[in-house]
Amino acid sequence: MTSSRAALAARCSRAFVGALIALFAPAAAAHAFLDHASPRVGSTVHGPPAEVKVWFTQELEPAFSALRVLDKDGKQVDRKDKQLDPSDRAVMRVSLPQLPAGTYRVQWRALSVDTHVTEGDFTFTVAP
């Protein structure tokens, strides 16, 4: 009786540990949310940035993910060369021309590898 209980306890422990590993392992799943960005969300930068870089909480599918930078009139001003970082597919970037001073809106759309779609936007300001 005692040995069978011990065996049951051992099986339960293994199952519990397995469940925890499954829950916390850095597998690519779940919705992709913005973790942080450069320039930072809502920030003011002095001098035009060379690119916008966004870190997500999940790896992304490149074909259906998007990153655009718009000026105050809604015109797209980035170089339309959005790409995922080859070494970290949770990072998306787009390069910028020399931007004049002003406030810009970054729009993103993220398709995580398990097909969950999220989207959002934020602004940053270029100060002279």
Added chain:
Amino acid sequence: MALRTQLRLFALLACLAVPALAVAHGIAGKRFFPATPTTDDPFVADELSLPLITQRQLPDVLQTRISGEYTKRVTQNFGIGFGVNHLRLANEQGVAKGFDNLSLSAKYQFYKSDAREAVASIGVDWDVGGSGAKAVGAESFSTVTPGLFVGKGFGDLPDSVKYLRPFAVTSALGVAIPSRKRSTTIDDMGNEAIEEHPDVLKLGFAVEYSLPYLQSFVKDVGLREPFNRLIPLVEFDLQKPIDRGATRLSGTVNPGIVWAGRYMQFALEAIVPVNSLSGSRSGVLLQVHFFIDDIFPRSFGRPVF
């Protein structure tokens, strides 16, 4: 017998004071709504709430409740769920333990606006009479609660008040309708008494301020793990019997905090009674909640159809 009768009466009050279990998280546009542990929110989702533990001092009885609930999407917008609750009721005269009635639920999400961060659903909760232990006051009759559930994020506010955009509210309005209108009981002395079972208006709402929303869409204020995933909130859970021996309003106000991760969330709330009918001192709520649709996105976490 007297103890049992008294505990049963306390249990009836306890059951009245405990909100419906059905909880869900969801996304509308940029808004992530956490699963609010007290207020039934409007989303249909694949989720497991286990455990949800509450302890509170009701009038003359200390109630400890351990609950679990599983909800499953049948289609993208329609889901079903079931919940179980284990109760422990204690006072100076003794302790009663056992399961409350099984809870079954169904919900249909009929509206969602990503641009407005808004969602609305209708649903029904069925407290299955006779499925629980009489010792803890589980009713022999069923109670059906149809309800309307809404959620709204304030991300569409203008730039001038951008720091209010992380606010969101969810609300649930329902009427609990018992299948038996009154019961006749006989006490130890052989005296007959009639117990009324009124319809009960139930109102729950939650006001939350999402730090993840602030960080990701409004202003990066430099919060990092675990603080960038915290959602402070206040929940209101109110009930008012509306006929047949109606008593005054009762309920609680629950300030607390939710930490929402990729696959699960934790919630901790204080339970503050709004009046003496609702309890004599504050209690506590703790919840662990798993997002099954995110943990198993290609199997258990998908809608059946």
